[in-house]
Amino acid sequence: MIWNYFLIAAGVSSASWILSALIPKKDIIRNLLVLTGILSMAVYIAFLWSSLERPPLRTLGETRLWYSLFISIIGLITYFRWRYLWMLYYCLFMSLLFLFINYLHPENFSKTLMPALQSPWFVPHVVVYIISYAFLAASTLVAIYGLYQVRREKFEAKYMQIADNLVYLGFAFLTFGLLFGALWAKEAWGHYWTWDPKETWAFITWMGYLVYIHRRYQKPGKYVSALWLLALAFVILLVCWFGVNYLPSAQFSVHTYSMQP
């Protein structure tokens, strides 16, 4: 029953989201289609919640449903505010991807997460990071393109405005990711900040973008150094994301889930 309804809900969401990408002419129709997909996910999660008689947060498959729901909601809100169509499609694509993974691995619905990950904070923590990294990656692309244009001496100030706005939005989500992580850590491990290597690197990433934002705030005209700062900040972000596990400090981290079943 749970599985069949999942197929229906995921089918409705996929169909309406894919349609929304195919009919880009009318804004209102697209928004309605995106909203239909979101509602279909929301209704399914509500159904799952009531039939399981517990919040559906305990298994891998269940957390992916929440990712799909929240990523598409934030995508739509961001679209309403900033009209970044690529971000809306990125969010819908990520949502579909998570639904598709659930479709490919039905066994994930019963696969329980390790105890520390079974928390209402898990989903928001991951979701805001997925969105933040997308914005910051996009800002890095603008930075690289900007540096290339500087070399060709065809730089335009509007690149900087695009980069700045992407960083502002990405940084807002990054802040949420960091703070949600802190609030979760208090519930799971007893303290909100323990300088765990992953935390430390997340903090460094946050500080890196903080430097960029302040530099831009003071000297809007000096863009070459700012563009380099932006590119460097993303390198730090990548260290935080993938690199931490290979550092000597990582052997004491709680964020390495290699033992996860």
Place this chain on the structure above:
Amino acid sequence: MSKTTKPLWQNPWGYAESFLIAFGLLLIGFLLEFTIQSNSGTSIRYPMNLILGGVFLTLLLVFYRLIKKSKLYLFLSGIPASIGAISVLTLLVIIMGVTPQVPMQDKNLITKLSLNQLTTSWSFLFINFYLLVILAFVIIRKSFPFKWKNWGFVCSHLGLWITIFAAGLGSGDLMRLKMDLHENKTEWKAYDDNGNYYELPLAIKLNDFIIDEFNPKLAVVENETGKLYEPTKPSMIMVEKDLTAQLHDWSVTVDEFLPLSGRAGEKYHPLHDFGAAPAAKVSVSTNSAEILTGWISCGSFNRPHESLKLNDNYSLLMTVPEPKKFSSEVTIYTPDGKKEDQILEVNKPQSVNGWKIYQLSYDEKMGKYSSLSIVEVVKDPWQIYVYIGIFMMMIGAIYMFWRGNKVRINSEQ
């Protein structure tokens, strides 16, 4: 690019001075560390931290009154000073992110400079202190006279200031203790990492410790070293009834799986005994079409484990099951005579009398037969102030998302 280079320390100060001051503080910190090592065992507790916090605030205000008309104030509340402080703190935290932050016994440059315990070092303290001063001046400059358009700025910066201030001062009052609960016994003493015991204003009786486990997994190990053999992934496969799976070069079929069993004679039988262990009858076939059949078990604290020898080099074995969920059913007593029944579970702490109680661990050797539950008890009287700061930063982040960098684009045009 300025055409004429301004001599150092001539007003107005800029990036050069800012970085020199920040690095200078770092250097003084390291020198101090090298000569008189900060004792990480002692921390500033109530009421000392409260007094120091008050003194700091007073000095800050006096300092502000003294310099508010000077160039120094403009520098300290300006962006170059902020960037200098943020950058040097970032540098310090990068060192922290690369070197393992654990106590070490050896005497070398790392331990002499406390690079392995940076959060309790002088340089970390100095930089944070400097950052707090700068941040305070930034907030004052943006708040007086107050303009409504600055509320998001003030909210996020003040939130960060409160968070650093409260977390820093409160760290001395933070108590994180462990308690060993044995089934059907009442415990009121907790111990810290150094083995000091404390009496708590509450007592906990463990009624039952419950553990729910995943099925064990199949894995191949090298006979000689006992190391996990993993030429291909996945190198471990969870045992399930009637499972057939490919593990490296071997095809493994689970003929029978007994979650609780004991060996009697030639085979394992279902058994609901204290110490009963999972066991499985498996058939393994290799390319040579030869089929090996036998029982494997991961054993338990009082039953031996058993593996199946595949050839001279490798054996198939069953891993010890990992916990899916563990929880303690407890009764908590407080000095006012109240008692309440609670369930402690990972991610679901309980609050009693100003203490938060967390399910932490259990006797891993005993596994599901553990009658010991280890809980962590935490008291952090400053947490509420840190959270106020955190929520202010969150509001600031929402503001940032909503406004983007519009403000500045307008002013540039």
